[in-house]
Amino acid sequence: MTPNIRAAAALLIFLGVAAASSQATTDLTRDNGAPVGDNQNSQTAGPNGPVLLQDVHLIQKLQRFDRERVPERVVHARGTGAHGVFVASKDISALTRAAVFAPGEETPVFVRFSSVVHGNHSPETLRDPRGFGTKFYTREGNWDLVGNNLPVFFIRDAMKFPDMVHAFKPAPNSNIQDNKRVFDFFSSHPEGTHTLTRVYSDFGTPASYREMDGNSVHAYKFVNATGRYNYVKFHWKSLQGERNLSAKEAEAIQGKDFNHMTRDLVEAIGKGNFPKWDLYVQVMAPAQLATLDYDPLDPTKIWNGVPETKVGTMTLNRNPDNVFLETEQSALAPSNLVPGIEPSEDRLLQGRLFSYADTQLHRIGTNGLQLPINRPRAAPVNYNQDGAQNAGARQGSVNYQPSTQAAVADKAGHKYSQLPLSGATQQQGIARTRNFAQAGEFYRALSKQQQSNLVSNLAGDLGQVSDDKVLYTMLSYFHKADAGYGKALAATLKADTARVAALAAALRD
Secondary structure (H helix, E strand, O other): HHHHHHHHHHHHEEEEOOOOOOOOOOOOOOOOOOOOOOOOOOOOOOOOOEEOOOOOOHHHHHHHHOOOOOOOOOOOEEEEEEEEEEEOOOOOOOOOOOOOHHOOOEEEEEEEEEEOOOOOOOOOOOOOOOOEEEEEEOOEEEEEEEOOOOOOOOOOHHHHHHHHHHOOOOOOOOOOOHHHHHHHHOOOOOOOOHHHHHHHHHHHHHHOHHHHHEEEEOOOOEEOOOEEEEEEEEEEOOOOOOEEOOOOHHHHHHOOOOOOHHHHHHHHOOOOOOOOOEEEEEEEOHHHHOOOOOOOOOOOOOOOOOOOOOOOOOOEEEEEOOOOHHOOOOOOOOOOOOOOOOEOOOOOHHHHHHHHHHHHHHHHHHOOOHHOOOOOOOOOOOOOOOOOOOOOOOOOOEEEEEEEOOOOOHHHHHOOOOOOOOEEEEOOOOOOOOOOOHHHHHHHHOOOEEEHHHHHHHHHHHOOOOOOHHHHHHHHHOOOOOHHHHHHHHHHHOHHHHHHHHHHHHHOO
16 A cells, blocks of 8 residues: 555545545535434425424535635625615515505615626626625515525535535535536526526527516515415516527627626616516415425525515615625625514425624624614613624623613514414425426416527536436426426437436426
């Protein structure tokens, strides 16, 4: 045995890794060396309950993931922002007690648009979902509606978020983005078929931030003054209309301007051409959730057939004076909620409630919400204290509650709504997956030209996959979504269409 081999073997032994053949299975562990029992599903309170804080593996994955980059955001690094106002237009007090929706209420907002995967100075022509995060400075505190231009997401459990982003990001050994890694990951996650279909369509390359819609992706809860709740999804509809780029159009723009989306927004607002979006909501009663053939709290699904109601209009009318102080220091997190709006039991959202706020604590510091761009209109009153860069002015001897020396009290009227629970804690996937149906519906809703663009875009990246099993697994997913879709992809890639069809026939939707 050579010295180098002996050293390598010693290192493996020191790290607790068996020097076995490439076919041997190594136990997955947490950072403390303890083996992981389930790396696919978060622990939940029964089949439909919220995710549990005791899931230390989930918490550790998200904590470590949030701290992978300093100081650039791990995701949504490339972005631009603008100030504006939201004006509520419809009385929905029967649904929610949130003051932001009182008819005629004018609420200042700050919106940060972004791309998801690519880095801070990446071209804005690259194929990617686009972030659409809105901070409402309501009179009851800040509410952050953090979503995307696409109405669905790639995965349904926060346990998989770090793995998914790792697959999308450059390979750790080469620092090159590699589609083989992406499809290797998604070949084990068929729920991604819907979002992959959308992102490889021309919706994956919006023409401008002004000309794209926004979506909450997740369901939330509206809670009224009596504590009754309903589930709700939010949809920003661009009054400029939606416009997307074909791959050729994006390529032509990138050769001349890799800032085209930021430039368009800044110049439009600078000229007084203020972009507007109407906000719509879809509402579903708790009893409705069990009546559908898919899980409505699954973020890979849209709510087909559920009517939308317009509740207000947002206008962006002012560019930042300092991009770093405002756009880059803005700290958006879905955990920033106000009375009358609560999270649903969506497993991805439950993880994001922790992960996004934790990211901001790491990225801009313990007291980042004291920064002007993040400071609420309603002055915070609590005993969170000290920490780096604390600009607060807490005085006196009382830094605890309750106290006979300070009249600071919680209010029972602001308690969360009560969710009925049943069953045991568990780590299992959702029951009603329906991984492929909505991808097929979206494909069939496209024009023939849009379908052709989708197939061409997707085949270009799928064609880089050298692993035969991964390739045919992915082709079977798209075929399961729609036979014409799958056949067109297979034909473009000169794949065995009979084999693809046979694999698709064996899949459960």
